Amino acid sequence: MELSYWEYKTWLTNIDFTIVGSGIVGLNCALRLRERFPKAKILILEKGFLPQGASTKNAGFACFGSISEILADLDIHSEQEVIELVAQRWKGIQKLRKNLGDKAMDFQVNGGHELFLDAAQELYQKCVQKQSEINALLHPIFKADAFHGSPNTFGFKGIKENYITHRFEGQLDTGKMMNGLLKMVQQAGITILNSITVEHFSADLSSVKIKTNRFEFSSKKMLIATNGFAPQLIGEDVKPARAQVLITKPIENLPLKGTFHFDEGYYYFRNIDNRVLFGGGRNLDFKGEETDRFGNSQLIQAHLDKLLKEVILPETPFTIDHRWSGIMGTGMQKKPIVKQLSENVYCGVRLGGMGIAIGSTIGHNLADLIA
Known part of the structure; x- marks a missing residue:
């Protein structure tokens, strides 16, 4: 489709910064660039009609790592690296809360409970x-x-009698969070073009x-x-790592409250x-789930x-309402x-399933790579 003179002149000329991706990182990057460069022309390109990837498709966990995750991380990272990872998640959540406010994204701190199946004795x-x-x-x-121990108050079956609870873990409404970020970006005079896939640069x-x-167009910088x-x-x-999720229809008098792993x-x-929103199972088929194609596996x-x-x-009794990935x-x-790739190209990627926790700071740090 050929664009008109007006379309090129208005939206695709004299672009200072082009951000590829309108997820948590991309939107926070744009907001930080606007803060640093008030007069810059900033463009965000998004391949989906809504933010794709995981930003609008996650489980809404504000988490820092369950105790078993942290122990697994210590097998492949140094203690200092693990401390830095957890600190980054903690600071990122505080930044997100400060930017949007708890009410705007229905942020709650109800604790995060790790369950252990009976077979997981070791x-x-x-x-x-x-x-x-x-x-x-x-x-x-x-x-x-x-972390502290807590009893199985929600009546789960086939698990050890105690959870190990992270007292600071929270949860939020993913849709409200992303809608709030999108509104902030629009109010900052930043253009988002949806259904646009970058094929080459x-x-x-x-x-x-x-x-x-x-x-096709030119931009001074691309992030x-x-x-x-x-x-x-x-x-x-x-x-890529696909995560599959399902959600039930409303359940009367549902006793669950909090996040669980x-x-x-x-x-x-x-x-x-x-x-009840429930996701996971990627460990059943790591190779098959190493895909950037949406969908569910039987x-x-x-x-x-x-x-x-x-x-x-x-x-x-329950009924499944939706399934997605x-x-x-x-x-x-x-x-x-988070690095500079060439003279005018930068990236902020590999969030490792912790996009809610670290997306705000990664976006901020990505924007700060610009001299």
Whole structure:
């Protein structure tokens, strides 16, 4: 489709900054650029009609890592690296809350509970034994002991009699959060063009030539914030990771309150609008879920259904209302990639399933790479 003179002149000429991706990172990057460069012309390109990837498709967890996740991280990272990862998540949530306000995104702190299936005896014992050690490790961040034991008050079946609870973990309404960020960006005079896929770019010392599925144009700088879709554009250590989710219809007198994890964080569920939202199972088929294609697999959905019926709601009739998937960005390391790639190209990707917690600070840090 040929664009008119007016379209090019108004929306695609004299662009100072082009951000690829309108998720949490991209929107926060745009807001920080507007703060730093009040007169700049900022454009955001989004491949979906709404933000794609995981920003509008996640479970709405404001989490910092369950105790088993942190122990698993210590197997592949140094203690200092793990402290920095958790601190980044904690600071990111505080930044998000400050930017939007708790009411705007229905932010609640009801605690995050890690369950241990009866078959996970070895993991459970390890976590119990290491609880004091991990509390001491993270005390400088939370200024208190984050983890403590709590009884199985919600009547889950087939699990150990106690949870290990993270007292500071919260939850929010993902849709309200993203809608709030979109409003802030629009009020800041930043243009978002939806259903635009960046297919190729080439950079020189003065600008970046960008080819999309609908038009070509030039921008002084380009910032890539596409997380799991980044391999389509750049060669960094980031791979797509699909996460599958389901939600029940409303359940009368639903007792659940809070966020819940088990199996080192590969499964997670929460209450929302008198429903149970439940996701995970990527560990059943890592290779198959290393994809940037949306969709659900019968293997994982059947297992989610089974766990929902046998463990989470064993005495409560329920009906599944929706099923969906989101695309995360993962890699060999959990540390996000925020770097300059060339003279005028930058990226902030590989959020490792912690987009809500760290997306605000990653977007801020990405914008601050601009000299």
